[in-house]
Amino acid sequence: MTSSVPLEMQGVTKRFGFFTAVRDLSFTVPQGSIVGFLGPNGAGKSTGLRMALGVLSPDEGEARLFGAPPNINSLRRVGFLPEERGLYKKMSPRAIISYFARLKGMSAPDSRKRADELLEAMGLAEFGRSRISKLSKGMAQKVQILSSLAHGPEFLILDEPFSGLDPVNQQGLEDLIIEEHKRGATILFSTHVMEHAERLCDSIVMMARGRKVFDGTLDEAYGALGRAVLIGVSDGFDLDTALAPKGFTQNEKQGDTWRVSLPQGQDAQDALRAAINAGAPITSFRPEEARLRDVFVSLVSEAEAADLDESLKADTIAEVI
Amino acid sequence: MMRSIYLVARRDYLGYVQAWGFWLGLLLTPVLMGVGMMAPSWAAASQPTRYYTVIEDGNAFAEVLRSELDKEREQVARMTLDPLAVMNNETSEAIETFDAALDEGASVEVALERAGGSTVDLPQSDFIYVEPPARTSEALQPYLLGERSIETPNGPQTLFAAIFVPEGDGEIEYWSENITAQSLRGKVQAAEQTLTERRVFEEAGVSPRILNEAENRARTVSEKRARPPSAAGAGAQVTLADRAPFFAAVMMAFLLWFLIFSVVNYLLMGTIEERSNKIFDSLLTSVKLPHMLAGKLLAVLAVALTLMAVWAIGAAVVVNMFSSAMPADMRETLFTVISAVARPSLLVPAVLSFVLGYLMYGAVFLALGSLCDTIQEAQTLMTPLIVLLMVPMFMIVVAINDAESPILSVMSWVPVFTPFLLILRVPAGPPLWEVAGLLVLMIAATLLVLWLAARVYRAGAVHGAGVGDVGKWFAKALPGKKG
Numbered sequence: 001m002t003s004s005v006p007l008e009m010q011g012v013t014k015r016f017g018f019f020t021a022v023r024d025l026s027f028t029v030p031q032g033s034i035v036g037f038l039g040p041n042g043a044g045k046s047t048g049l050r051m052a053l054g055v056l057s058p059d060e061g062e063a064r065l066f067g068a069p070p071n072i073n074s075l076r077r078v079g080f081l082p083e084e085r086g087l088y089k090k091m092s093p094r095a096i097i098s099y100f101a102r103l104k105g106m107s108a109p110d111s112r113k114r115a116d117e118l119l120e121a122m123g124l125a126e127f128g129r130s131r132i133s134k135l136s137k138g139m140a141q142k143v144q145i146l147s148s149l150a151h152g153p154e155f156l157i158l159d160e161p162f163s164g165l166d167p168v169n170q171q172g173l174e175d176l177i178i179e180e181h182k183r184g185a186t187i188l189f190s191t192h193v194m195e196h197a198e199r200l201c202d203s204i205v206m207m208a209r210g211r212k213v214f215d216g217t218l219d220e221a222y223g224a225l226g227r228a229v230l231i232g233v234s235d236g237f238d239l240d241t242a243l244a245p246k247g248f249t250q251n252e253k254q255g256d257t258w259r260v261s262l263p264q265g266q267d268a269q270d271a272l273r274a275a276i277n278a279g280a281p282i283t284s285f286r287p288e289e290a291r292l293r294d295v296f297v298s299l300v301s302e303a304e305a306a307d308l309d310e311s312l313k314a315d316t317i318a319e320v321i
Numbered sequence: 322m323m324r325s326i327y328l329v330a331r332r333d334y335l336g337y338v339q340a341w342g343f344w345l346g347l348l349l350t351p352v353l354m355g356v357g358m359m360a361p362s363w364a365a366a367s368q369p370t371r372y373y374t375v376i377e378d379g380n381a382f383a384e385v386l387r388s389e390l391d392k393e394r395e396q397v398a399r400m401t402l403d404p405l406a407v408m409n410n411e412t413s414e415a416i417e418t419f420d421a422a423l424d425e426g427a428s429v430e431v432a433l434e435r436a437g438g439s440t441v442d443l444p445q446s447d448f449i450y451v452e453p454p455a456r457t458s459e460a461l462q463p464y465l466l467g468e469r470s471i472e473t474p475n476g477p478q479t480l481f482a483a484i485f486v487p488e489g490d491g492e493i494e495y496w497s498e499n500i501t502a503q504s505l506r507g508k509v510q511a512a513e514q515t516l517t518e519r520r521v522f523e524e525a526g527v528s529p530r531i532l533n534e535a536e537n538r539a540r541t542v543s544e545k546r547a548r549p550p551s552a553a554g555a556g557a558q559v560t561l562a563d564r565a566p567f568f569a570a571v572m573m574a575f576l577l578w579f580l581i582f583s584v585v586n587y588l589l590m591g592t593i594e595e596r597s598n599k600i601f602d603s604l605l606t607s608v609k610l611p612h613m614l615a616g617k618l619l620a621v622l623a624v625a626l627t628l629m630a631v632w633a634i635g636a637a638v639v640v641n642m643f644s645s646a647m648p649a650d651m652r653e654t655l656f657t658v659i660s661a662v663a664r665p666s667l668l669v670p671a672v673l674s675f676v677l678g679y680l681m682y683g684a685v686f687l688a689l690g691s692l693c694d695t696i697q698e699a700q701t702l703m704t705p706l707i708v709l710l711m712v713p714m715f716m717i718v719v720a721i722n723d724a725e726s727p728i729l730s731v732m733s734w735v736p737v738f739t740p741f742l743l744i745l746r747v748p749a750g751p752p753l754w755e756v757a758g759l760l761v762l763m764i765a766a767t768l769l770v771l772w773l774a775a776r777v778y779r780a781g782a783v784h785g786a787g788v789g790d791v792g793k794w795f796a797k798a799l800p801g802k803k804g
Contacts, residue, residue, distance in 0.1 A: 050602070056783060084599035086598040087598065103608055
């Protein structure tokens with residue numbers, strides 16, 4: 001049975017010996033979305049993506065690609081860029097792009113035509129018939145990206161697509177992803193560079209130590225971090241003592257500026273009003289701009305702390321036994 | 322499914338044939354094989370003509386020695402006159418005329434001309450007799466050391482050897498400066514043996530004529546083959562057509578061995594390249610693993626078939642070029658030989674052995690390649706395989722001497738050797754149940770190897786298992802060593 005949902009991961013776990021690379025991972029990639037799969041190195045992103053593609057089999061749970069376990073037919077609708085880049089060094093870019101497109105079901109003439117178009121569009125036309133070994137690393141990487149999307153896939157899975165590219169090429173790749181999205185492709189890409197996710201994604205899935213620590217929209221992610229305002233004061237005024245009785249209890253001094261966390265139900269205006277009422281000599285005021293990077297660091301730290309707690313508990317139980 | 326297999330096979334095939342190593346192998350292999358086949362005759366032809374002398378009373382020893390030295394040339398002369406008769410162990414009018422002329426004391430050249438042959442094809446004698454320039458060892462020393470030359474039809478030359486044959490029972494002395502080239506000394510020994518036999522017979526009152534007649538009257542041994550009544554039409558005489566299947570089997574077994582040793586290496590190298598270039602994930606999301614393996618195995622088989630086809634066409638062109646010069650009876654014999662080899666009872670098991678043997682070893686090489694990042698790592702795993710592959714090579718040597726040797730029968734039941742040894746055994750006509758049993762064993766073993774190879778390949782390609790993991794797998798497989 002096929003489904004319009006490109007990817008559903010349901011309680012997926014993968015172990016390698018005693019090491020659990022991915023633990024009870026569930027998320028969905030809706031059709032037409034751009035989803036960022038974020039996490040630090042070793043978080044289990046690549047293992048998760050390889051299970052989504054059926055390269056690895058989950059020990060528990062299920063990965064469903066277009067409504068069914070990954071199979072060669074559903075994989076034809078997918079374009080995949082692996083984290084470990086590699087191409088046949090003696091082949092030409094044109095031949096490689098055409099080869100992978102044909103493996104995905106394209107006819108030989110169409111695949112060659114498509115290869116020429118893509119190489120032209122990426123400014124690689126003059127290297128179309130050179131050997132891969134003669135190209136620069138960045139050029140070879142572009143060829144690999146092109147070979148993953150030459151057959152016009154409905155669903156693109158890109159594992160760390162920006163790594164190894166210079167800023168100009170990173171921008172080029174962002175443009176390409178947006179173009180593919182406009183064409184109608186659903187896109188899931190992993191990265192640990194938050195700026196790409198902030199610019200491109202509708203929603204994100206964050207991983208840390210094999211666990212999912214967040215799954216939602218960017219706004220929800222910023223919300224998860226908690227909102228704050230930055231209030232500048234003069235004469236060393238103690239804003240924490242002044243605001244604490246009014247319900248603003250989490251205040252942090254950063255030089256002449258105080259970072260005041262907003263409790264549930266209070267907004268920036270409430271904090272400003274409370275500070276004026278407390279007679280604070282205010283020199284500046286601005287709501288804090290949330291960054292995905294901060295959300296990421298915060299959530300990863302929480303996950304690591306939770307993991308540490310869990311392993312400490314396990315050690316204690318083991319000692320008791 | 323077929324499309325994926327075809328695409329993988331096509332890509333790999335084109336990758337292999339576009340490499341310069343392929344063209345080098347294509348061109349150099351026949352050249353090297355030709356050099357190997359011609360080397361003995363070139364070595365013989367390149368040997369310098371040497372001059373010897375015999376110091377004796379009369380010329381009896383010198384005559385017998387010359388006759389001994391001419392024996393190899395006599396056989397060459399017979400081959401020139403009628404090669405088919407010589408190969409089929411038969412005689413012919415020309416050969417009988419030649420032998421009669423020799424018996425009358427004619428030289429090889431004269432006998433060959435008398436029988437209608439051409440002396441152009443006859444190699445020159447390696448050793449030529451010259452009259453002794455002196456009669457004592459002291460006086461001959463300067464000639465043997467090259468300080469003085471002897472006069473020969475080819476101008477002044479150094480004397481290679483001097484043989485002193487004393488009267489009575491004294492020791493024969495063989496003098497030469499060269500102590501490494503021993504063939505002339507061997508012939509001197511053989512000549513002395515012949516002369517002694519004659520002398521002893523004469524002393525016993527047997528005249529040389531009777532001795533000669535006794536030698537000539539010795540009956541030749543004619544080799545016959547027992548055949549079932551259905552094949553009685555072929556006659557009982559053992560001919561080249563009878564031996565052809567055995568030669569063909571040896572050639573085919575050697576070809577399989579050569580294929581595994583050379584062409585199958587492509588699989589190993591290709592897989593190492595894919596592993597080191599990290600292409601597996603891209604491939605595995607485009608093609609099913611069994612299809613990928615099938616494509617790879619087909620590609621290398623196609624490379625091997627290309628090589629063989631090019632060589633076969635080349636050989637056919639060469640044969641065609643010389644076919645006009647080939648006598649009609651030789652063409653007929655060639656046809657008989659081909660008919661004897663191209664029988665389904667020989668070809669079906671042989672071709673199956675060839676294909677299954679290739680698949681078995683090809684799959685092993687693929688699996689090994691998937692575990693290695695470098696050629697050096699592959700060599701670690703290859704060493705035991707190479708040692709294993711030497712066994713069939715020894716068995717080919719055994720089969721050349723006796724295709725029905727019991728050791729071949731026993732060893733053919735070892736699955737890793739079955740493909741080679743079944744090919745070698747088939748011309749000897751083993752029982753049908755045994756051929757069927759060996760084929761079943763071979764198919765089962767090949768399927769098992771393919772299944773295991775696919776698992777190892779998956780471990781290497783997907784999970785990144787390496788050479789170090791092989792030891793762990795063996796440890797796990799040992800009883801009582803789980804985990």
